[in-house]
Amino acid sequence: MKITTGLSALAVSLSFAASAAQAEKWDMALAYSATNYHSEIAAEFAAEVTANSELEIVTHPGGSLFGGSEIFGAVRKGLAPIGERLISALGNDDPLYEVDSIPFLASSFADARKLYDASKPSLVETLEEARLHFLYSCPWPPQGFYTAEEATGLDALSGLKFRAYNATTSKMAEGLGMVPTKIEAAELAQAFATGVAQSMISSGSTGYDRKLWEHVGFYYDVKAWLPRNMVIVNGKAWNGLDDATKETVTKAAATAEEKCWSKAEELDAWYVSQFTENGMKVGTLPAEIQEAFEKVGAELRADWEERAGDKGRAVLEAYEGMK
Known part of the structure; x- marks a missing residue:
């Protein structure tokens, strides 16, 4: 009986030791x-x-x-x-x-x-x-601009449903007359297929992963940020x-x-080369839209600096010192 009890205790002890050793x-x-x-x-x-x-x-x-x-x-x-x-x-x-x-x-x-x-x-x-x-x-x-239809001028952007993934993209959409809607990457293809989204700023990676050439005709290599x-x-x-x-x-x-x-x-x-191979038209924005992007961008930077305060300004100063 003592031997059995001893063996049982040893087994339990070894079991705990094995559990502890497991990753x-x-x-x-x-x-x-x-x-x-x-x-x-x-x-x-x-x-x-x-x-x-x-x-x-x-x-x-x-x-x-x-x-x-x-x-x-x-x-x-x-x-x-x-x-x-x-x-x-x-x-x-x-x-x-x-x-x-x-x-x-x-x-x-x-x-x-x-x-x-x-x-x-x-x-x-x-x-x-x-x-x-x-x-x-x-x-x-770098972020590019996707549109279902050709962006011929600012009027062509007015009222477009714009996929936003952060506050910056929402504010940029509003500044350009588009209507932001929050959509996660996993939902992108369906959003464009159903018309919930008609445009967005995102990387080439996102467009490639979601095969957006099936729903979007144009990609503009804006290089807005990374x-x-x-x-x-x-x-x-x-x-x-x-x-x-x-x-x-x-x-x-x-x-x-x-x-x-x-x-x-x-x-x-x-x-970007894959977009061309799959039928999307790749190019640069008309000057009118590019200038509008940059104008809104400057406003967003000023807004960010105000919200980020001294900590944000210190980051920008450190960055400028590295350039």
Whole structure:
């Protein structure tokens, strides 16, 4: 009897030890399709962490775990330990999140990287205040203008239903006489197919992923700005990791970030070439519309500087000092 009891206790002890030794699992919420380069690089990041630590990360692309608009809140509340979110969509939380989407402030990859470097310290600090840990940030290609019909002049834009994904795009639409409507990336094809959206500003990546040439006839290479996504971790989940695992995750994040910047630049021209191959007309905006875009952009920058205050001005000064 004593032997049996002893063996049972040993079995229970070994069971607990085995459970403790098992890898912790994190489900990573992603908004974009599995074939989008953001999701592909996130999957590579997850695989690197899983292979080199006791932490297993499993990605859930296409909004399958949480929709794009839900991911930031889900990570902050601990409903998901890790996730990726478009930074500028969070402008209602803090104007600093919108800095990468100020029209025509940084229209090239080189300038966008400088703006990221200038804003990163404040971004990390702002996230820490929200009990979130920053891992890496990945850019989208420069934003272009999509329209179902040819944009011949400002009159052609009046009343168009414009897909907006953040406050900047909503305000830009209004300034140009269009009607903004909030639509997440996963819903784009249906929105254009049903007439809920007739135009938008977004990257070539978004248009390619959603095969928008099936619903949209024109793409104008405006290069308005280069927005970024960021990968964040719930603060409590991060603090629960041991130092060795934190180091592995941080190293994998740095690798993912460099891959992502390179991939975005590599794909930029290719995406646009695919539009042409699939029947879309690609070109530049008429001068009247381009000037109107830039005028509204200047107004939005002034508005952002006022809302962002000293913290925002410090970021812009740091950025200008890098140019």
